[in-house]
Amino acid sequence: MVRHIPNFLTLLNLFCGCIALTFVANARYDWAFAFVCLGIFFDFFDGFLARKFNVAGPLGVQLDSLADMITSGVVPGYVVYAMIGSNTNLHLAIPYLGFIITLGACYRLANFNIDTRQSDSFIGLPTPANALFFLSLPIIKEQTDSLLLLEMLINPWFLIFLSVVSAWVMNAELPLFSLKVKQFSWAKNWVQVVFLSVSALLIMLFQVAAIPVVIGFYVVLSALVRKTRP
Secondary structure: OHHHHHHHHHHHHHHHHHHHHHHHHOOOHHHHHHHHHHHHHHHHHHHHHHHHOOOOOHHHHHHHHHHHHHHHHHHHHHHHHHHHHOOOOOOOOHHHHHHHHHHHHHHHHHHHHHOHHHOOEEEOOOHHHHHHHHHHHHHHHHHOOOHHHHHHHOOHHHHHHHHHHHHHHHHOOOEEEOOOOOOOOHHHHHHHHHHHHHHHHHHHHHHHHHHHHHHHHHHHHHHHHHHHOO
């Protein structure tokens, strides 16, 4: 029974992604964001419990990527598609470029399964982080008082640019630290503790608007840590 728990959590991640899609279709981006967050929560703990119970296997690896493909690949692509599609002055084909995010996520997830270098750290931005970035954009657009930021978030070409950049960042040779805590040691986990502490503070202060900043901080901190280590 215990060996099925991690895979059950993975399926819950997939289920959350499916629900998020229905909310995006109805322009309820706040609920879509919430269910993607819940899916990422399940995604984090399925691997943790698989290692804890020593039941990790190839089936779990494949299930994990398939679930992430929906929650962290299709959903953010659909969000950008919907945001661009709200501009009625564009050719009907233009909004589909938002799914460049989905293509980039698919390639990353497939490559992740065969890349043995990513057991303790990441190379390229993980798909869940990328998904949170894009799921936060329509919420920020609705809440912002900045005309400049609003103009950027309703500009279809800016959104397409972000989509292309995200597909590259997910698959680029960018070493990023993992949030997985395998040993309770300050020396081994201080980067994760600093990142999570700063991120929690930013989110408490700025809520969803802090998400893009947190993602940027993650990339910058990873680069700084890499430079300071031999």
